[in-house]
Amino acid sequence: MMTSTYGEHVETQSDWTFRAENVSKTYDGEVFANDGISLEVHPGEVYGLLGPNGAGKTTFVKQVIGLLKPTSGSISLGHFDLIEDPDVARQLCSYLPQAQMPIESFKMHEAVHITGLIRGGTSEDIRARGDALIEALDLTEWRDTRGHKLSGGVRRLVGYMMTTVSPGKVVILDEPTNDVDPRRRRLLWDQIRLLGSQGAAVFLVTHNVLEAEKAVDRLAIIDEGKLIAQGTPSSLKSDDRGRLRLQLMLVPGNGVPDLPPLVQHHSRVGNNLMMVIDEADAAVGISWVRQMTDAGIAEEYALGATTLEDVYIRLTGHTSENSGGA
Amino acid sequence: MTTATSSILELPIKREGATHWLQSYRAMLRWQLTDMRMLLPITVVVQLLSGVGLVLGFGLLISDMTANVAVYLSTGAVVVTLVIVGVIMGPQLIAQQKAAGSYDFMWSLPVPRSSAAAAWVTLNVFIAVPGMLGALGAAIWRYDVSFDVSLMVVPAIGLTLVTGTLLGYSIGHAVSKPDITQLITQLLVFVIMGLSPISYPIENLPGWLATINEFLPFYPMANVVRDSLTNGIATDVVRSYVVLGMWALASGSIAAAVLRKRK
Numbered sequence: 001m002m003t004s005t006y007g008e009h010v011e012t013q014s015d016w017t018f019r020a021e022n023v024s025k026t027y028d029g030e031v032f033a034n035d036g037i038s039l040e041v042h043p044g045e046v047y048g049l050l051g052p053n054g055a056g057k058t059t060f061v062k063q064v065i066g067l068l069k070p071t072s073g074s075i076s077l078g079h080f081d082l083i084e085d086p087d088v089a090r091q092l093c094s095y096l097p098q099a100q101m102p103i104e105s106f107k108m109h110e111a112v113h114i115t116g117l118i119r120g121g122t123s124e125d126i127r128a129r130g131d132a133l134i135e136a137l138d139l140t141e142w143r144d145t146r147g148h149k150l151s152g153g154v155r156r157l158v159g160y161m162m163t164t165v166s167p168g169k170v171v172i173l174d175e176p177t178n179d180v181d182p183r184r185r186r187l188l189w190d191q192i193r194l195l196g197s198q199g200a201a202v203f204l205v206t207h208n209v210l211e212a213e214k215a216v217d218r219l220a221i222i223d224e225g226k227l228i229a230q231g232t233p234s235s236l237k238s239d240d241r242g243r244l245r246l247q248l249m250l251v252p253g254n255g256v257p258d259l260p261p262l263v264q265h266h267s268r269v270g271n272n273l274m275m276v277i278d279e280a281d282a283a284v285g286i287s288w289v290r291q292m293t294d295a296g297i298a299e300e301y302a303l304g305a306t307t308l309e310d311v312y313i314r315l316t317g318h319t320s321e322n323s324g325g326a
Numbered sequence: 327m328t329t330a331t332s333s334i335l336e337l338p339i340k341r342e343g344a345t346h347w348l349q350s351y352r353a354m355l356r357w358q359l360t361d362m363r364m365l366l367p368i369t370v371v372v373q374l375l376s377g378v379g380l381v382l383g384f385g386l387l388i389s390d391m392t393a394n395v396a397v398y399l400s401t402g403a404v405v406v407t408l409v410i411v412g413v414i415m416g417p418q419l420i421a422q423q424k425a426a427g428s429y430d431f432m433w434s435l436p437v438p439r440s441s442a443a444a445a446w447v448t449l450n451v452f453i454a455v456p457g458m459l460g461a462l463g464a465a466i467w468r469y470d471v472s473f474d475v476s477l478m479v480v481p482a483i484g485l486t487l488v489t490g491t492l493l494g495y496s497i498g499h500a501v502s503k504p505d506i507t508q509l510i511t512q513l514l515v516f517v518i519m520g521l522s523p524i525s526y527p528i529e530n531l532p533g534w535l536a537t538i539n540e541f542l543p544f545y546p547m548a549n550v551v552r553d554s555l556t557n558g559i560a561t562d563v564v565r566s567y568v569v570l571g572m573w574a575l576a577s578g579s580i581a582a583a584v585l586r587k588r589k
Contacts (some may be wrong), residue, residue, distance in 0.1 A: 065434045069588040080340075086588065088340055091436040099427025105363045114360060117353040118435050120341050159431075168436075 016043045016078050016169050018064075018201050023073035025059055025225075033059040034070070035225040041218075043169065046192060046202045048212040048219030052318040056225040057205045058098060061172045064203070065095045077170060094119065094168040098175050098205075101159040103147030108139065108154075111147065112161045121166030133161045137187050152179040160188060167200050174205040189215050213308040223316045233308050240276065240306040240314075246285050247302045248273040254297050260288050267313045273298075276310050341436075350437035354445035362449065369415075373457030377407040381464040384525070393471055397559060400465030401552040402525030407457035408483065409518055409547060412450050412491030414511045420498030421507035439585040443495060450491045458483070462555075479554040485570050486547040492577035493543070500584045517544075524548040543577075546570040 018041040025034040034056045041047045049057045062068040064075055066086030075082045075089075082089035103111040109130060116126030134143055137157050142150060150158065156179050164171060173192070177185050192215060196202050206212050212219060213233045220230040229236055243264070250256075250271040259266060262281040267274050277285045282303065289301040312318070359366070380403035385391055388399075423429040435442075465471050501507045518524065521535065522544035528536050539545040546566035553560035560566075 062430070066588060067430055067433060087436075087438070090434055091340060094436075095431070095434040097427070097430045097434070099430065101431055102361065102423065102426060102428030105361050105365075110360060114353060114357050115435075118350065118357060118437060120346070120349070120436065 016199075016201070017041070018170055019074075019076050020060075020064075021074045023060065023063060023070045023075060025056075025063060025068065026071045032056075032225040034063070036073070037220075037222070037225075037227045038073075039220055039227065039230060041170075041201045041203070043199045043201050044196050045217045046196045046204055046215060048216035049203060049205045049222060050207065050209060050212055050219055050312060051222035052207060052316055055222045055316075057222050058174055059225075060222070061095070061174060061203055061205055064089065064170070064172060065093050066090055091120070092168050093170040093172060094163045094166075095172045096159050096163040096174055096176055098178075100152070100155050101147075101162060103150075103155065103158060103162075106147050107144050108147070108150070108158055109134065109143050111158055112165050115162040116165040119166035119168075126165055130161065130165050133165060133191070136191055137161070137184060139184075153181055153184065156180050157184060157188065160191070164191075164195060167195060169200060170203065171195060171200045172203040172205070175207075176204070177206075177208065177211060185211070209309045209312045210307065221312060221315055223318075228315050229311075236311050237306060237308060240310055242279050243276050243306050243310075244279055244282055244285075245304050245306045245310055246275045246277050246289065247304070248275070248289050248292060248298045249300045250298050251296060257292060257297055260284070262288075265314055267317075274310070274313070276306060276314070347438050347441050350441040351444050354435075354437055354442050355448055358445050358449045359452075366453070369453055370456045373407060373411065373453055374460040376410075377403060377457035377459075377461035378464040380406060381461050382468060385468060391469055393469070394559075396465060396469035396471045397473075397556055398527070398552075399525055400461060400469070400471060401555050401559075402548060403461040403465075404458045404555070405486065405524050405544075405548045405551050406518065407461055408454050408486050408551070409490045409524075409544065410515075411454040411457070412447075412487060412489075413494040413497075413514055413518065415453070416446070416450065416491055416494030417498035417501075417507050417511050420495070421501075421504035424502070424507075425504040440582070443492065443581055443585070446495055447488055447491045451487055454487060473555045474557040476554050478550070481567075482550040482554040485567075485574050486551055489543055489570060489574045489577050490547070492574075492581045496577065496580045496584045499581075500587075522548070540565075541569065543570060543573040546573070 021038050023034050023037045024032060026032055037060055039047075049060065051057050059068065063070050064082060066082065066089040070083060077092050080088050080092065082093075101111065106114070112130040112133070113126055116130060117123065134140055137160075139154065139157060142154055147155060147158070156176065160173070160176050163173070176192070177188060180188060189211075192202060192204070196217070204212065204216060216233065218230070218232050219236070220227050221236075222228070246263075250273055252271055256266070256268055256273060259275065262277050262284055263275045264278070265276050286303065289298065292298040293301065362369070381400050384399040384403070388395060420429070423432060462473065466473070497510060498507060501510065522542065523531055523536070523539055524544060524547075528539060528545060531539065546569040549560050549566040550563060550570060553563045553566075
């Protein structure tokens with residue numbers, strides 16, 4: 001076996017908790033890309049990193065895998081110091097970057113197989129797991145197709161398989177569902193959940209709050225380099241208990257109308273105006289949005305439970321990209 | 327069905343040592359060769375043609391080609407084809423990876439950096455050697471020159487290729503902006519083709535430029551390769567090996583430093 005035993009490490013290495021403590025990253029000593037981020041992720045957990053573009057999510061995971069070096073703070077997995085030893089970081093973590101994989105010349109199964117070999121798997125294991133992944137994600141028809149002929153979504157899934165065919169103990173997925181069609185998205189989420197159940201700690205970097213809400217065990221919201229909230233989706237929503245989401249579809253060309261005091265906070269994506277109100281104010285709210293539709297300012301409205309999206313908007317002041325169609 | 331595998335926590339903790347290095351080298355070379363599979367045949371042909379073209383072109387430039395001049399020029403053409411691959415094409419390929427965004431993925435792979443660099447050098451050998459042979463063949467066919475190949479051809483070409491490739495590798499990795507890499511390689515083409523005494527004797531240069539070239543890697547590369555392919559044309563060969571050997575060590579250390587650096 002290739003396993004090199006590290007003396008006493010092996011017997012005692014049963015704790016594979018990932019820990020980041022006070023991780024800060026500055027460029028030119030001024031701008032904080034990450035500002036004192038601390039978090040802990042346990043084996044088997046799918047952990048979401050949510051935040052607007054440029055919030056510092058990718059910067060953070062690049063420090064985990066050793067592509068960037070923190071200005072201060074520590075990152076460890078079990079008792080391995082991932083900052084001191086980037087070689088071990090690359091072995092113990094696998095990383096799906098946001099950019100597409102360079103697989104133009106590779107047939108799908110080759111890209112997966114060779115990456116598995118590079119990641120240190122045995123040929124037999126990788127072939128079995130690679131074929132199982134191709135089948136599970138319903139990609140069999142493209143198994144022998146070269147990368148340059150694959151659609152963006154299928155290439156994204158190939159990237160996922162390359163990253164996880166011989167996974168690390170920590171698996172970092174940066175926007176894994178980009179360009180993927182809705183049906184295969186669901187298959188992909190199943191695989192990500194399965195990866196967790198097999199013992200990997202999965203980092204899921206995304207700005208798609210709605211998807212994350214269903215897929216993650218816990219999550220952190222990062223904004224302007226800082227970790228501003230952390231917990232399970234329900235615990236983060238607990239502050240919004242007793243509140244409702246009132247949505248108004250504005251007639252194109254209209255600005256945000258004067259809002260009544262019952263609106264606690266609001267945001268607009270395209271022509272979609274989202275407001276959070278108290279349950280007690282539901283009736284007043286409905287009559288107000290009716291006035292808006294009658295006056296021709298809005299086309300339709302909807303009232304529903306608050307989602308993680310509303311928490312996200314309240315905390316970051318941003319909408320997540322996907323909220324436009326939600 | 328979904329994937330069946332044992333728990334991820336049972337995977338190897340840390341791999342290291344010679345077996346790990348060799349396995350990584352083989353897998354990375356396989357990756358590089360597959361990655362280049364569409365470009366590799368055409369790259370080899372282009373290299374072959376440029377080797378041949380360089381030799382034949384010199385014949386058009388110089389009307390009364392004596393045997394001595396022909397030997398000088400054709401051995402120069404051999405060195406140019408060897409150097410261009412590592413120093414010019416190498417950094418451009420890496421710049422392309424950076425521009426396409428695939429660089430981070432390649433860089434996050436769990437292989438020793440030195441095994442990735444070694445796979446890269448090997449790929450460059452595959453690309454460069456046909457051009458070199460083409461240049462030699464063209465010289466024999468067109469000018470009827472005879473070469474006197476000694477065993478020193480192995481270290482001479484080996485040092486030239488390794489040094490050139492690692493210098494190019496370092497440039498490609500150290501320069502973060504792909505545009506700047508393009509500019510640097512263009513400047514290097516100018517230096518290698520024009521200002522380095524590869525295809526002409528060093529005595530033809532003004533004294534100060536000759537002195538500079540004594541310490542740059544390109545003249546020593548030409549000198550040791552010429553020495554290994556001919557008899558009695560090259561002078562000061564030992565000195566060239568020393569200078570080139572130091573450049574080989576330096577390029578290895580520079581590459582190692584560049585590869586270790588994290589921003």
